[in-house]
Amino acid sequence: MAGLELLSDQGYRLDGRKASELRKVQARMGVFGQADGSAYMEQGNTKALAVVYGPHEVRGSRSKSLHDRAVINCQYSMATFSTAERKRRPHGDRKSSEMSLHLKQTFEAAVLTQLYPRSQIDIYVKILQSDGGNYSACVNAATLALVDAGIPMRDYVCACTAGFAEGTALADLCHAEETGGGTALSLALLPRSQSIALVQMDARLHQDHLDTLMEAAMEACKGLSKVLDSVVRQHLQEVSVLSRD
């Protein structure tokens, strides 16, 4: 009957987290052998797969190539089985084109593209299961895949969403929280320099609350960056152990 209570009086969210707590993050790098870089990312029930090819020569028309830096090509897609309702999702619909564009903008800000003039880097991300925060899962997965491919970046790109309920900012929204009304802000951060690669918000929010919301999102991104860092280090260790043998 009644809508969902996003934040209880005791300070617990729907799934039992507190306002600033992230969902459980799990990640693996180098999941595919054939690609130059790949990674699998879980943020709670949101699961994303990212694959990177390149840098390589610009495919297709030459006119697309840039003389001073690499072109980043992003493609975002969702698996048919990724949502509660099974649905065929054609490529190039408005939502995924928008998402592809956002990803492209994010990584153009992070990848040192000027090191590879006249070349191209392809990033393919697929959402395998969607439970809120698709964009941030994609960015985080793609970051790991880029690291796996050995493409130089300014920093990790960490992305996270933040919402607003009962005067409190909630970090890392799940699907129920995203759709339960209220605001959702996605933010991609380069944590070390604290510079923002991309910030996006559709809903209305009072200006006074924007700072708290950004603050919460940035905190969450920093938390994520630690996790990503540990994932990368662990992966390196595994790889070095393997190569030693």
Next chain:
Amino acid sequence: MLKSKTFVKKTRSGGVLKIVREHYLRDDIWCGSEVCTECKDDSPVLQRDAFIQSRLCTYPHYLIPDTNVVLHQIDILEDPVMRNVVILQTVLQEVRHRSAPVYKRIKDAIHEKEKHFYTFTNEHHRETFVEREQGESANDRNDRAIRVAALWYNQHLRKAPCAGELRVVLLTNDQANKEKATEDGLLAYRCTARRFPSAQSPWQGVNHGRQISLLNEITGGRVLFPEHLPLSRIQTGIKNGTFLQGTFRANRDNYLEATVFVHGEGEDGTEVLLQGLQNLNRAVHQDIVAVELFPRERWAAPSAAVLEDDHANDEDAEEEEAEKVPCVVRKKTSMLKPTGRVVGIIKRNWRPFCGMLTQSQIKEATRHLFTPADRHIPRIRIETRQASALVGHRIIVAIDGWPRNSRYPNGHFVRNLGGAGDKETETEVLLLEHDVPHQPFSKAVLSFLPRMPWAITEEDLKVRADLRHLCVCSVDPPGCTDIDDALHCRELDNGNLEVGVHIADVSHFIRPGNALDQEAANRGTTVYLCGKRIDMVPELLSSDLCSLRSNVDRLAFSCVWEMNRNAEIIRTHFTKSVINSKASLTYAEAQMRIDDATMNDDITNSLRGLNALAKILKGRRIEKGALTLSSPEVRFHMDSETHDPIDLQTKELKDTNSMVEEFMLLANISVAQKIYEEFSECALLRKHPAPPLSNYDILVKAAKSRDLEIHTDSAKALADSLNAAVLGGFPYFNTLLRILATRCMMQAIYFCSGMDSDFRHYGLASPIYTHFTSPIRRYSDIIVHRLLAVAINADGTYPDLMDKHKQSTLCNNLNYRHKMAQYAQRASVAFHTQLFFKNKGILNEEGFILFVRKNAIIILIAKFGLEGTVFFKNKGKPGPKLSFDSEGPSLTVEDQHTFHMFDKVKVTVTLDASNIQHQKIRMALVEPIAGVSVAWPEPAAKKPKLDR
């Protein structure tokens, strides 16, 4: 930090979707007790020496109520005696789901510091979370979760070093649950008031009985209403007489009562009374329903009480309502009316309703109740997410359906009209509510307007009488732009007088059957609101081409009489004409000219002649028994810029008002005779039926209380006795009586002469009457013009004009529109009166008692023409002692003072804005006794506390 473990919860919505949600379990949720050393709670809520005086538990203990205890015995939990209670999250969620008001109350209790209520988030605690087992119902799982949590508490507290005898006690109403809990080694008790003797409250004993009936209701799927019969069975039922078909009319003051007006043969219809929600069975005002009559011993009398459905957004407030129904006063058998119940609905008459949203008490809720402005209509439940944006606005909602298990019909949001209290919004609301078509005219309609610049053509002049040389003038209220009548009077050579009434020839411009005509026929009448006019015909016609303004040539339909000096008609002549009005006067200007002896121009002389004749005519009319009635009418002086009312004034009547009126009546009667002569089957006439004698009861009784007698056997007798009813030293008494007499009257209606046999106009004491003189603002006059034009061979006829059935349906529409226009007008005046008093603040005024009711008196303040009710009883609170005598009628308050009709009292007038939708003028007595009446019938609702 947290240890998180991912669980998967599966819920199904619509049986299709599998929703997967994460569910984190934590081990940093504290028990909240002062005793505990293990939990790192900074400010524990539950006290060390938790002690509720109770016969069963003599040791300190914490209480854990289960869901049903909270739902049905919230009164007990709210008692200050109850302290140190653990409310489990499971319980809270279930309560929230089931009843919003109880949820709100328990939340308030939790927020109260002194009560030491603690919410334990057991669903996310690692040790108290339970998963639903296979084959286990959700309710059973919740019960088990509650038991597990209680058990955990017990064990947890035992570990504390200085817990002593501290235990937790589970409160439950469910026998099975109690047994299972005891098996687990828990202390479980059924919650009854007896257990807590220290809590001496009125709920002792009451709740126990109630709780059991409630349990039954909640376990069984709740069905509130009996099923509607299928149409086929209704039809056979109506044919064999077991059911009656009629129009459902809800009672606007009592939502548990309604009447069904059963259309009988001919004129006489009967009314069937319906009482109680079950018997009303989801019928909505104006629906066509089938009713079944109860046997005579179950007949009831309508209750005079005022009941407003103002329960919280709630499903279980219903029990109390159900209890209210049977307490129908079984009075004298003469008061009993046929009573029955609705068995089925033949035709729904739902329309979009204006009103306001009552936001649900749960903040995140998407379902809210909508309260229509029209009090005949029940509240409607709608689903919206933008509730917070719609609160305080007037919105339109349409009903979608009314399922059997729902207390309220379901509907959807249609449109937002704007902020409540805004003048534009409120005007829009009252137009919509009274079904007044007020959209701008469509292109199709406008395309039938004459091209501008328009001039009278040669052909027009050929077929019309040229009366431009006559000294015609018009007399109207100030600011009138749609002048539809003008007059002239001149002396003829033979010493007789020629009197002409010239009416704007609207039928020349509006040709039958085109879009313009159809639109006008649909609108029926122009609606005058305070500061706004909703035209029946486009402005070009109403204010320009048809308006008989001074010094321009205009087309007219003239009715010219030759009269002698005794105002006896010698000859009547109707003609289409061209006139040129010499002056547009106001009533005051015309009066000045007549009174000013120095003026001797043509216009003034003509006015004097008219005035003299009018006086004779009026005298003759009153001789015949025409009634002079009175109604307190007021005019507002509007601020020219803000259009806010700045002053109120009762309408003054001058001689010239009645002069114009007299000739209009004469013209109407002459035309009525003419068209009835020519078309005895299809003349459009107007009649005013004589009211049934019982209508006069109140008037006769009232007069008798002042030792006066009113005769009501004929109009003449009534008029005479009204004239004679004068009290010395009480000049306003006669007006009051006339106001009362007006309320006894029937509505005058249009009808088609071929469909009826009684033509009399009771109020005007005329055997035949019609409307001819205001074609710009009434469609009936346009039809009469057409009929008359055909009768004098000035215009052609068309089939619909001669079809009495078509005429009759047209009449029905016109009657409806007129009625609605009148209501809209009144509503507009009421709204502006409110605006006026809003700016005035609190006023003390003298007034007269107009009616005496069971729990209230109705007071008229003559100065403002304002009527208001003084209540003596406050809802839920014992009021002063009242004794009502229906034969007086009089009302005695506290045995000290008896109020009779027409008593002079002094009241304070305030604007009650507590219900923004129905802002009302409130009155409270100051003299002769102050303090007994209730200024506000209910105390302003407590501001709901914010949830956090």
